[in-house]
Amino acid sequence: MSTMTSEQIMSQAEKLCLQRGVRLTSQRAEVLRLMAEQRGSISAYDLLDQLRINEPQAKPPTVYRALDFLLEQGFIHRVESNNSYVMCHHFEAPAHTSVMLVCDRCAAVIEKHAEGVENIIGLLASEARFALRHSVIEAHGLCENCVEVEACNRHGSCEHDHETETKKRGKRS
Numbered sequence: 001m002s003t004m005t006s007e008q009i010m011s012q013a014e015k016l017c018l019q020r021g022v023r024l025t026s027q028r029a030e031v032l033r034l035m036a037e038q039r040g041s042i043s044a045y046d047l048l049d050q051l052r053i054n055e056p057q058a059k060p061p062t063v064y065r066a067l068d069f070l071l072e073q074g075f076i077h078r079v080e081s082n083n084s085y086v087m088c089h090h091f092e093a094p095a096h097t098s099v100m101l102v103c104d105r106c107a108a109v110i111e112k113h114a115e116g117v118e119n120i121i122g123l124l125a126s127e128a129r130f131a132l133r134h135s136v137i138e139a140h141g142l143c144e145n146c147v148e149v150e151a152c153n154r155h156g157s158c159e160h161d162h163e164t165e166t167k168k169r170g171k172r173s
């Protein structure tokens with residue numbers, strides 16, 4: 001997994017927008033910067049709350065328009081199954097199919113490239129004479145950190161955040 005810093009993400013996005021002749025307005029850039037600072041996925045409304053810290057007049061359409069632009073440019077992905085958005089960490093590779101591993105406990109999203117999966121979907125689509133435009137593959141579960149927290153039975157004497165629990169509770173001793 002690549003670990004681009006938010007500065008690297010911003011400068012790369014600026015470069016690509018320049019090459020493509022599209023405008024990264026200050027509002028679009030601000031939304032992208034907020035996205036780049038997220039550890040996991042974020043909903044449009046949480047994004048709006050964060051945007052309002054610096055731009056108190058921001059309204060939902062402000063965020064949605066900026067998100068649409070960023071999606072179009074492939075800088076971010078939509079996580080369909082929990083209706084949120086996540087930074088793409090290799091947006092220099094256009095039109096890639098990724099598998100999104102979505103943590104149900106902390107909403108972290110790990111994006112993995114999926115060339116093999118892409119071929120299979122392409123094959124299935126052509127068998128069905130289906131003109132494929134866009135595909136999303138999402139898998140749900142627990143991230144590495146949450147697996148550890150869920151397995152922990154020393155509540156109180158550990159440093160985990162046990163406040164956030166998954167809907168399906170694991171067994172405790």
Ligand SMILES: [Zn+2]
Pocket residue numbers: 077088089090091096098111
């Ligand atoms: Zn991506």
Ligand SMILES: [Zn+2]
Pocket residue numbers: 103104105106107108142143144145146
């Ligand atoms: Zn997690």
Ligand SMILES: [Zn+2]
Pocket residue numbers: 149152153154155156158159160161162
């Ligand atoms: Zn613990």
